[in-house]
Amino acid sequence: MFLRNFLLKSKCLVCNRSSSICICKGCSNQFQSIPEPHCQICKSIEIVDNNCQECLRRPPLFSDLIVLGIYSGLLKSLIYNYKYEGIKEYSKPFADLLAKKISYSFTFKFDYITSVPIHHEKLKSRGFNQADLLARDVAKNLRINYLEIFDRSKETKAQFGLSGIEREKNIKDAFGIITNKNIKDKNILIVDDIFTTGSTLQELSKLALDKGVNKLYLATIARSIK
Known part of the structure; x- marks a missing residue:
């Protein structure tokens, strides 16, 4: 409608x-931009010498993160409506804005774009995977092949409200690689709706790098800031 x-x-x-x-x-x-100064990798505003304590403690396996803005105000409301109210029509405008920022930020073309998977039980209850829909629209905008690389084989409790360490434990061994395509030496962009601690994206990056992927990059609609 x-x-x-x-x-x-x-x-x-x-x-x-x-x-x-x-x-x-x-x-x-x-949409509120990430304020300066911020971590050059994960965009956290709690930094020490250009990087945050978390990235210094556990260096990210991904190379860069692109976000539209902070997870607050109007952007937070729109993401909620998209994700939980099922207003799928927001995917295309979000994808348009993300694609423009990706094109501006990177001078090279990704080999594939993929998304963060959700468990089949959550897919059944929600009706769609918001990250998958968004990633496919971003891929169309950028004229890059979308490839379903990961699946979520284990249902976990919601990450909301968990600490960084609890999030790591919660999603451990929850994902797998399902693509039959050769992704060795490829540069891949993973798309999701919100970046919080990066635990999920770190886990996916590890799986992909173990398969020989060259570099992983991330793009999300919003970044949660404490």
Whole structure:
């Protein structure tokens, strides 16, 4: 319904004002950028010499992280509506904004784009995987092949409210590699909705690097900031 209304009336999906894009600049400008200074890798604002304590304690296996903004305010509300209210139409405008930032940030082309998987029980209850839908739309925008690389074989409790160490333990051995394609020496972009501690993405990066992937990069709609 939201997308149909946009196509018919050319209005912003958020504020309903006249707009040639799904989320107008007035609304997207409300997304709060990660403040400087921040960690050059995970974008945390709790830093020591350009990096955060967490990245110094446990160096990330991924090479860089791209985010649209802080997980707060309007952006937080839109992600909630997309993820939990099932407003799938938000995927395309999120993907448009992410694709532009990815194109601006990287001078090379990724070999594949993939997403963070969810367990089949959660997929059944939610009806869709928000990261998968977003990643496919980003891939279309950038004209890069989407490849389903990972699966989630173990159902775990929600990560919300857990400490970094608890998150690591919670998702240990929860994922696997399912693709038959050769991903050795490839550069891969993993797409997700929110980056919190990076435990899940670190686990996926380890699996991929063990398969010979050259480098892993991450792109998320938002970054949670304490």
